[in-house]
Amino acid sequence: MSLVQVENLSVCYGARTVLSRVSLRVEPGEIVTIVGPNGSGKTSLLRAIIGAVTPVKGRVIQGDGVKIGYVPQKLHVDGTLPITVSRFLKLPGGVAVADIDHALKQAGVPDLAKAQLSQLSGGQFQRVLLARALIGKPDLLLLDEATQGLDQRGSASFYQQIETVRQDTGCAVLMISHELHVVMSASDRVICLNGHVCCEGTPAVVASAPEYRALFGTGTGGALALYRHEHDHDHGHGDHNHDHSEAAE
Amino acid sequence: MLDDFMIRAALAGIGVAFAAAPLGCFVVWRRMAYFGDATAHAAILGVALSLAFSMSIFVGTMTVALLMALVVNVLSGRGYAMDTLLGVLAHSALAFGLVAVSFISGVRIDLMAYLFGDILAVSRVDLSVIWGGAALVVALIGWRWSALLTSTLNEDLAYASGINPKREQLVLTIALAITVAVAIKVVGVLLIAAMLIIPAAAARPLSRTPEGMAVAAGLIGMLSAIVGLRAAYVLDTPAGPTIVCIAAITFLATSILKSFRHGR
Structure with missing residues (x-):
């Protein structure tokens, strides 16, 4: 059973459509990251999931008894x-x-x-x-650019904390991030959003998708390299060295 | 005991301070100071309408204050900056109110009594209206306290906790309208916002929790009412403004206290 399922969601502010026909689901225990340029509707999507925005079309289905924890933007x-x-x-x-x-x-x-x-x-x-x-x-943590305003060291250490929490509690994470390096290394799945879902899949798939390259350019090749490196590690032990964990504390 | 006008005046002042304290804290936290002002200024239009249709001043002012607050609620976020919108509405309501009062023939109205209050003329009936309204406001805010506080901190956090911040905003709006209606006799429309904001602002340096700040604001407001009345009696000054002056001096004192504490 999915923790949360978004079906054909459309959100408008006045005459402006910010999300059109977005569908996604989050399964127990996975880390899903939403990337997208400014104004691509990332925050609106999370706000629709917590019920702060009423969609004009589509719906958000929350699994039975699923508890959501929400971390707002700064x-x-x-x-x-x-x-x-x-x-x-x-x-x-x-x-x-x-x-x-x-x-x-x-x-x-x-x-x-x-x-x-x-x-x-x-x-x-x-x-x-x-x-x-x-x-x-919570069974699902929603993070909306939770590291906005933090320096690189601070945000790396914050994401490491999220990873620890996930390992300890087994909760799933759905987050928005603009820090592509971190995103690509820490996520099980990436959804690239620009008013609609451009492409989605594992970080490797998304990073090589033409839609993603059109939005973010090809300068993010380093992110992919980092991603490969990061997934060399084994989740069974707690003291592996992330690049960002060295920078923190 | 209630036969003495000074006792009645003191009880009226304490009643207003009691209601204004928790509401004033939210006005300060949510940066609604100008909103309080606009609602209060609109009340003068309510006075004019009450006199024209010979209804109770309390009902008239509360209705207009409530309408004003609702109009601001609806219009906000529709193109105008909030302070422009409030500036337009507050001052037009005051101007229309003053013009409307001038149309009422027959009765010569002491406009000053409504603009600056007439706390020394508070009757037993006024007193029961003031205390009834104040109790209602405090009960309303007490009942919604946690939800109001959550939505004040962040609207999305409130939604995530299953609270509708728009509904909580409405609660504050209603409480504000009631407070304006009961305070008009005590400090007058021009100084109602002062009774909301100054005690709360004076309480800030003394408090570590939101509840503590509301209680401290209440105590400061009540003290200002009692000391202000006494000062007005001794110095032969207008009572409402004197009460506000005492509150302002308290604000100055706690601010200085704070800067000393920071200086160390």
């Missing part, structure tokens, strides 16, 4: 709003303290519970958002 918290990380994670209610601590540990920031949200660094903030998404023990 979130701005107004400095006038005093709120601690743990209070933020409790919203909208009914979360036990032990679950909060566990989620913060999973997201790699175990010591931040008492920190003020408005004083976190960009990297810490993204991890707190990840912790928030993990609290409900």
